[in-house]
Amino acid sequence: MMNSYNIALIPGDGIGSSVTDATWEVLGAAAKTCGFHLEGKEFRWSCAFYKETGAMMPANGIETLRGFDAILLGAVGWPAEVPDSVSLHGLLLPIRKAFVQYANIRPHRLLPGVQGPLKSQDFDIVCIRENTEGEYSGAGGRVHQGTSEEVAVETSIFTRMGVERILRFGFEQARKRRGRLASVTKSNAQKYSMVFWDEMTHKLAAEYSDVCVSSFHIDAMAARMIMAPESLDVVVASNLFGDILTDLGAAIQGGLGFAASANINPDRSAPSMFEPVHGSAPDIAHLGTANPIAAVWSGAMMLEHLGEASAASLVMAALEKTTTQGIGTVPGKDKTDAITAAVLAALD
Amino acid sequence: MMNSYNIALIPGDGIGSSVTDATWEVLGAAAKTCGFHLEGKEFRWSCAFYKETGAMMPANGIETLRGFDAILLGAVGWPAEVPDSVSLHGLLLPIRKAFVQYANIRPHRLLPGVQGPLKSQDFDIVCIRENTEGEYSGAGGRVHQGTSEEVAVETSIFTRMGVERILRFGFEQARKRRGRLASVTKSNAQKYSMVFWDEMTHKLAAEYSDVCVSSFHIDAMAARMIMAPESLDVVVASNLFGDILTDLGAAIQGGLGFAASANINPDRSAPSMFEPVHGSAPDIAHLGTANPIAAVWSGAMMLEHLGEASAASLVMAALEKTTTQGIGTVPGKDKTDAITAAVLAALD
Numbered sequence: 173m174m175n176s177y178n179i180a181l182i183p184g185d186g187i188g189s190s191v192t193d194a195t196w197e198v199l200g201a202a203a204k205t206c207g208f209h210l211e212g213k214e215f216r217w218s219c220a221f222y223k224e225t226g227a228m229m230p231a232n233g234i235e236t237l238r239g240f241d242a243i244l245l246g247a248v249g250w251p252a253e254v255p256d257s258v259s260l261h262g263l264l265l266p267i268r269k270a271f272v273q274y275a276n277i278r279p280h281r282l283l284p285g286v287q288g289p290l291k292s293q294d295f296d297i298v299c300i301r302e303n304t305e306g307e308y309s310g311a312g313g314r315v316h317q318g319t320s321e322e323v324a325v326e327t328s329i330f331t332r333m334g335v336e337r338i339l340r341f342g343f344e345q346a347r348k349r350r351g352r353l354a355s356v357t358k359s360n361a362q363k364y365s366m367v368f369w370d371e372m373t374h375k376l377a378a379e380y381s382d383v384c385v386s387s388f389h390i391d392a393m394a395a396r397m398i399m400a401p402e403s404l405d406v407v408v409a410s411n412l413f414g415d416i417l418t419d420l421g422a423a424i425q426g427g428l429g430f431a432a433s434a435n436i437n438p439d440r441s442a443p444s445m446f447e448p449v450h451g452s453a454p455d456i457a458h459l460g461t462a463n464p465i466a467a468v469w470s471g472a473m474m475l476e477h478l479g480e481a482s483a484a485s486l487v488m489a490a491l492e493k494t495t496t497q498g499i500g501t502v503p504g505k506d507k508t509d510a511i512t513a514a515v516l517a518a519l520d
Numbered sequence: 521m522m523n524s525y526n527i528a529l530i531p532g533d534g535i536g537s538s539v540t541d542a543t544w545e546v547l548g549a550a551a552k553t554c555g556f557h558l559e560g561k562e563f564r565w566s567c568a569f570y571k572e573t574g575a576m577m578p579a580n581g582i583e584t585l586r587g588f589d590a591i592l593l594g595a596v597g598w599p600a601e602v603p604d605s606v607s608l609h610g611l612l613l614p615i616r617k618a619f620v621q622y623a624n625i626r627p628h629r630l631l632p633g634v635q636g637p638l639k640s641q642d643f644d645i646v647c648i649r650e651n652t653e654g655e656y657s658g659a660g661g662r663v664h665q666g667t668s669e670e671v672a673v674e675t676s677i678f679t680r681m682g683v684e685r686i687l688r689f690g691f692e693q694a695r696k697r698r699g700r701l702a703s704v705t706k707s708n709a710q711k712y713s714m715v716f717w718d719e720m721t722h723k724l725a726a727e728y729s730d731v732c733v734s735s736f737h738i739d740a741m742a743a744r745m746i747m748a749p750e751s752l753d754v755v756v757a758s759n760l761f762g763d764i765l766t767d768l769g770a771a772i773q774g775g776l777g778f779a780a781s782a783n784i785n786p787d788r789s790a791p792s793m794f795e796p797v798h799g800s801a802p803d804i805a806h807l808g809t810a811n812p813i814a815a816v817w818s819g820a821m822m823l824e825h826l827g828e829a830s831a832a833s834l835v836m837a838a839l840e841k842t843t844t845q846g847i848g849t850v851p852g853k854d855k856t857d858a859i860t861a862a863v864l865a866a867l868d
């Protein structure tokens with residue numbers, strides 16, 4: 173009997189479909205080699221869909237996705253036509269929240285042959301970003317709008333459950349890696365939310381005494397990622413701080429073309445979602461030069477999550493072989509198709 | 521008649537006093553050359569003061585400072601003995617707020633001879649950070665503390681006045697420089713505060729049509745500072761985002777030893793405060809190797825603010841001459857005294 177997995181494919185907007193297509197081809201080839209089956213069903217939910225229907229996904233979108241083993245997403249957004257507040261809040265963010273994908277995992281290291289902007293080339297970081305609450309809770313309001321007396325407030329909400337589970341996830345990841353966890357806050361200036369986070373970190377540290385944990389302020393951590401990235405192993409941070417640090421991580425690994433991510437529901441009570449960190453880049457979508465590496469890497473993370481670790485390793489090895497050859501290493505230089513073909517060839 | 525300025529000196533904790541002493545010597549020499557007088561009065565408000573008196577400064581501290589032309593501060597904090605929440609909220613932050621120092625200016629470029637962590641060496645950025653409200657408003661609370669049901673909230677407060685004045689300040693700075701302003705938000709995820717900021721940016725852009733303004737999300741801007749710092753001129757951001765970006769700016773300019781800052785009250789209704797971005801570093805305070813360059817550079821910004829532009833240029837030229845000689849360019853290598861002596865010699 174062959175294992176088979178049902179995957180929901182959401183290409184989204186702009187370059188989303190070319191990187192999703194590329195990923196699907198590579199994953200299919202790896203599945204074949206390793207003797208399992210990936211069954212894909214495509215959902216063309218996107219800004220174009222919004223312009224036709226008035227919604228980013230159908231009313232039963234979440235229920236439709238719930239039955240799948242995993243979701244592979246390209247990129248969402250077409251700001252010139254649909255405000256981000258509509259597109260992202262209508263598709264990407266609801267999925268993360270509805271499926272309790274509270275752990276956003278983003279690996280940051282240089283693939284061989286890729287030139288990063290730093291002199292330091294030698295780092296291997298995994299960022300764990302809280303994905304469901306905190307600074308992106310969406311709570312707030314505006315009064316006296318449009319007048320000179322206007323006030324806007326935005327409230328970050330941190331729950332014990334939310335903070336504890338992401339920290340535990342971070343500690344577990346650190347255990348599986350080099351045993352070091354950096355927890356990121358700004359407790360010297362945000363004395364409610366961030367002091368709470370620090371207290372929880374301290375509390376859990378006692379339980380995970382085999383993990384070496386340290387606390388950093390976000391400003392110091394941002395600087396450290398540039399000055400001493402090799403000193404970091406697992407970094408755990410809130411929704412906003414993780415968002416910022418993972419774009420920095422993408423930068424030091426050569427750019428968004430190389431930044432993969434997994435939105436994980438660790439309890440497996442609902443599907444997890446895998447997506448490159450990059451956006452839909454509608455301005456370059458027609459050029460055919462989108463780098464599929466970030467999406468393929470995210471696909472490898474999906475295989476890992478599905479329990480197909482050797483297929484995941486195979487895909488990562490093929491990516492590394494490709495970049496070692498100098499293919500896909502310089503933004504905009506190679507065509508998506510050429511990079512995909514090289515990865516497929518490297519799989520054999 | 522000779523111009524004379526009354527300066528309040530607050531060395532603070534740890535390395536604060538050595539960098540303040542160095543700065544004071546250099547500024548005094550520059551004043552002498554340029555024919556004006558600096559009258560200093562020292563206030564030993566610090567964590568040690570707190571341990572003696574139970575407060576970071578006397579009850580009339582703010583009123584005492586109000587009469588000065590400017591404040592020169594070293595560094596505040598001694599976390600092993602006094603929590604940051606006490607030390608920073610008892611001295612540094614109250615001064616910024618009480619004196620409406622709403623514009624925190626931080627220049628980021630490489631002094632000649634300094635090796636930054638980036639391959640790119642060619643950038644000249646000024647960050648303008650909002651300094652009095654936003655994410656560091658201090659509003660929030662915690663319920664069910666210490667239980668499994670605990671919730672902590674932290675509220676960012678943005679007022680029309682606060683946002684408008686910092687943006688105007690940013691536009692004015694851009695006008696004085698290369699005419700480009702980057703405004704930083706996260707309006708795709710924080711739909712009250714940051715959408716408001718974007719709207720205000722858009723509104724003011726019409727008025728400053730000679731300035732080329734663009735909006736970035738904080739994650740994209742953090743990446744841009746690493747990937748393409750040469751593309752940036754003036755960057756304006758909220759309290760938190762500015763805090764993060766300026767530590768990143770410090771990183772790309774070679775570290776906190778080179779990062780200067782000015783907390784400006786643009787209306788001159790109260791004194792402005794000048795301080796290096798670095799902290800008090802109590803662990804290295806006894807080594808005598810604190811780099812005074814960031815503090816001296818902050819002092820040059822003070823001279824500029826006082827209207828003594830040629831003295832300010834003189835000090836900056838002396839700093840550059842010093843680093844060109846390779847003195848003070850490598851963290852921990854040279855003694856504070858040796859660096860100071862080199863700057864003084866370069867002033868002649």
Ligand SMILES: CC(C)[C@H](C(=O)O)[C@@H](O)C(=O)O
Pocket residue numbers: 260415449708709739
């Ligand atoms: C598009 C945006 C809402 C999203 C986020 O902040 O979560 C993106 O920046 C990311 O990092 O996945």
Ligand SMILES: CC(C)[C@H](C(=O)O)[C@@H](O)C(=O)O
Pocket residue numbers: 360361391608763797
């Ligand atoms: C110490 C801290 C409160 C302070 C701030 O965030 O304002 C510091 O990080 C800075 O950048 O000046």
